[in-house]
Amino acid sequence: MDRTDNNILFHKMFHIEGGDFTSAGLISDQVKKILREGGFPKKVIRRISIATFEAEMNVICYATRGDLSLFIAHHFLKIVVDDEGDGIPDINLAMSDGYSTADEKIRELGFGAGMGLPNIRRNTDEMVLTSTFRQGTHLEFIIYLERQKNMLPFE
Numbered sequence: 001m002d003r004t005d006n007n008i009l010f011h012k013m014f015h016i017e018g019g020d021f022t023s024a025g026l027i028s029d030q031v032k033k034i035l036r037e038g039g040f041p042k043k044v045i046r047r048i049s050i051a052t053f054e055a056e057m058n059v060i061c062y063a064t065r066g067d068l069s070l071f072i073a074h075h076f077l078k079i080v081v082d083d084e085g086d087g088i089p090d091i092n093l094a095m096s097d098g099y100s101t102a103d104e105k106i107r108e109l110g111f112g113a114g115m116g117l118p119n120i121r122r123n124t125d126e127m128v129l130t131s132t133f134r135q136g137t138h139l140e141f142i143i144y145l146e147r148q149k150n151m152l153p154f155e
Contacts, residue, residue, distance in 0.1 A: 007073045007074055007075075008071050008072070008073050009072050009073055009074065010034075010038075010070070010071070010072040011069060011070065011071050011072075012034065012069070012070050013067055013068070013069045013070075014027045014030065014067065014068045014069075014070075015065070015066075015067055016056055016059040016060060016063075016065065016066040016067065016068055016081075016083070017060075017065055018059060018060060018061075018062070018063045018064040018065050018066070018083075018084075018085065019060065020060055021060060021109060023060075024056070024057060024060055025053060025056070025057075027052065027056045027068055028049050028052040028053035028056050031048065031049065031052050031070050031079075032045055032048075032049045032052075034070065034072075035048065035049075035072075035077070038072065040077075044077065044143060044145065047123040047124065047143055048077050048079065048123075048124075048143055050119060050120075050123045051079065051119070051120040051123045051124050051141055052068070052070075052079055054115075054116040054117070054119045054120050055068065055079060055081045055116075055120060055139055055141075056068060056081075057111060057116060058081075058083075058116050058117070058137075058139075059081065059083045059085075061102060061106050061111055061112065062083075062085050062086070062101070063083035063084055063085030063086075063136065063137070064083075064084045064085055065083065065084050066081055066082060066083030066084065066085075066136075067081070067082055067083075068080070068081045069081075074145075075144060075145050075146045076142050076143060076144045076145055076146075077142065077143045077145070078140065078141070078142045079139075079140070079141050079142075080138075080139070080140050081137075081138070081139040081140075082136065082137075082138050082139075083136045083137050084135070084136045085136050085137060086133070086134055087131040087132050087133045087134060087135055087136060087137055088129070088131035088137055089131075089133065091129055091130075091131060094117055094129075095117050095118060095121065095129075096114070096118070097114065097115060097118045098113070098114040098115070099114045100112045100113060100114035102114075117129070120139070120141055124141040124142060124143055125142055125143050125144045126141065126142045126144075127139070127140070127141040127142075128140045128141075
């Protein structure tokens with residue numbers, strides 16, 4: 001996913017506080033607003049918003065803190081999330097539909113169904129996930145605009 005260093009038109013970073021369920025969804029709403037104002041098609045906005053919400057919620061549910069960055073380029077949208085948390089012990093297992101390590105508190109709030117990472121994978125064109133035990137997780141995902149018909153607002 002090295003393409004992102006070239007031709008970045010817009011970059012914005014957001015801070016996510018772990019455990020802050022009252023702010024849940026605010027960052028994905030801001031990303032959605034930025035893309036709407038940028039003239040992106042609804043289908044693209046929907047896909048990136050779903051993936052961004054899931055990533056935001058993973059930081060809130062499982063990490064102490066994190067940063068989410070939005071990158072907009074001519075031919076792609078990219079989100080990068082770095083968090084400080086316990087990490088993901090088994091990424092392959094975590095990518096399975098329904099697998100969750102959520103505690104009872106998170107489940108009582110209606111989260112932790114084990115669909116976050118699979119939903120990110122389904123709504124993006126490319127996804128990279130790495131994690132280090134007791135240090136945190138790094139997630140990147142991209143939607144390539146050239147794969148969408150008539151979906152290039154900057155051209």
